[in-house]
Amino acid sequence: MRSLDGKVKKEKENGFARYAWTPHLFCVLICKLPADPFLYKASTHFGWLFFCSPQHVKSEPEDNFYYSPKYEKVITFLPCLPHSVRVSLWEEERYTDGVKWKFLEHKGPVFAPPYEPLPSHVKFYYDGKPMKLSLEAEEVATFFAKMLDHEYTTKDIFRKNFFKDWRKEMTAEEKSKITDLTKCDFTEMSEYFKAQSEARKAMTKEDKQKIKEENERTLQQYGFCIMDNHRERIANFRIEPPGLFRGRGDHPKMGMLKRRIRPEDIIVNCSKDSKHPEPPPGTRWKEVRHDNKVTWLVSWTENIQGSIKYIMLNPSSRIKGEKDWQKYETARRLKKCVDHIRNQYREDWKSKEMRIRQRAVALYFIDKLALRAGNEKEEGETADTVGCCSLRVEHISLYPEKDGQEYVVEFDFLGKDSIRYYNKVPVEKRVFKNLQLFMENKELDDDLFDRLNTSILNKHLQELMDGLTAKVFRTYNASITLQQQLKELTNVEENIPAKILSYNRANRAVAILCNHQRAPPKTFEKSMQNLQSKIDAKRDQLADAKRELKSAKADAKVRKDEKSKKAVETKKKAVQRVEEQLMKLEVQATDREENKQIALGTSKLNYLDPRISVAWCKKWGIPVEKIYNKTQREKFAWAIDMADQDFEF
DNA sequence: ACAGTGACTTAGCATTAGTGTT
């Protein structure tokens, strides 16, 4: 390990010292660890380092640092690190050829709590008569009962799938008796669960506190792992509980039983030299493997689609953070060659070869409209959704002229998560002519790009730029749009709330580009009304304040003494304050209204280079907390650390 | 080619936690 020297600059944060070290190559931030307020963590762009006190910083970081009781002493020492001490930090070892870690230790997953049988007074009725179910059948019945209020329990496919899987869990006797789902009465069970959830809400503070503490203990025990020299947060350390599968949209498998996962289904991944996690007493793991070419800690095969599920690290972890950073660096490389690529595909619209024309038009859509690649899917296994390469003739309509524009393409299809994509776009004449050609002599359910798939497209992209794939365009266009919109919308004159509105509008432009929609929140109208009444109240308050100011002024004119002049000043300030509050509320209302059906979170978390936002915050003196909440700041720690106000995507 | 698999990112909604108000 190479040792680096640097200066430590002191800042204050949450009453604890925060030290930033900013050498040429590395930025290091040392911060309080949420898990343990007395231990501090240092970060670099390239990984996470631990260190403890000035005496210890020159020594090598140690494995299992957190388990080492000798560092107890650090506790009182660290928060008062002197100003500008020189510390040594180590460059983290970088891995090559697919190695993701050298050491990995964790406690394994937390299993779903075992089934708790219903109390005897809660009955299931078949054909009007009470019927005691076997434990297995009862458990599956409760899954249905818990969903009774949902619309999808009325759907045919849901009911059919559920009933089929439920019957598999029944005893022979139950099977022969229960033959018709419409004769099943789950209402008593449903009521019982509703009552239970009410009871949970009504729990005393103490009981709630106890549960919270218990959760915290579980988190501390199972929610972290040691990866190389770092204690990292695990994202989803709890195994998914059994239940009824509900896919998104029109899913052919909705209602199927999602099996309970047992230790025997679990593959554990950790390093050979680590303390392996123990399976629960009396059970065993399916397998313990030591594959350091992958990042997951635990995996199992899910029974609905037969796909593999994983337990992986939290976005704040080194392994995820580095990958994220890398993603944006790839998008920035695209920025350098995007003009060339655009010229290229425009040329290709004229190609003699059909496959090249199709590829070029598809790429144009991906670039211009931020469409997803669109892998082909197995029919009947999932909801019928498409992306660019899997578009069918039925998904677009061509209009030589529409609403005063020429060559308009109307898109209407269901994309990822069965979210509808609807858009009318004028395109270039060549694209339009090509589309007509692609659609010639085809049925509605034929592929629009019959000579193209994502594999062909990505192979082509790879040749244009190292690491280029279809999704890089989404990242690139999202980030560049944010940067450009921020430049355009931010007004120097405006105050912080107005600037934040501008930020959200820039963010919104991206969300619209990427088609990130949401169902309007159920409480939307209500909360809008509440805000409006707040605004009205504030207006009244402002009128009052103004009236008072006026009378104070009049008073001062007559009395001409110091005291009344002072009173005028006070009133003036009051008016100003109320005006500002009113303005803030109005901005908030605008923001919320514009955001009714648009989800900003997805783009913020996955598409926008966080350094653009950090730079913007620094440039305009906006606290980064206004843009990123705690979790987001943890995820983007590398960017907060790295970007200065001049950062250009 | 191309089908199948595995690993990983992206996605919206449901639930929970937190905060301000009465």
Next chain:
DNA sequence: AACACTAATGCTAAGTCACTGT
């Protein structure tokens, strides 16, 4: 202290894309 509402977090489905073996 109870309540109402908002914001944050948790959950897990559904994508992307590389790789493998044929």
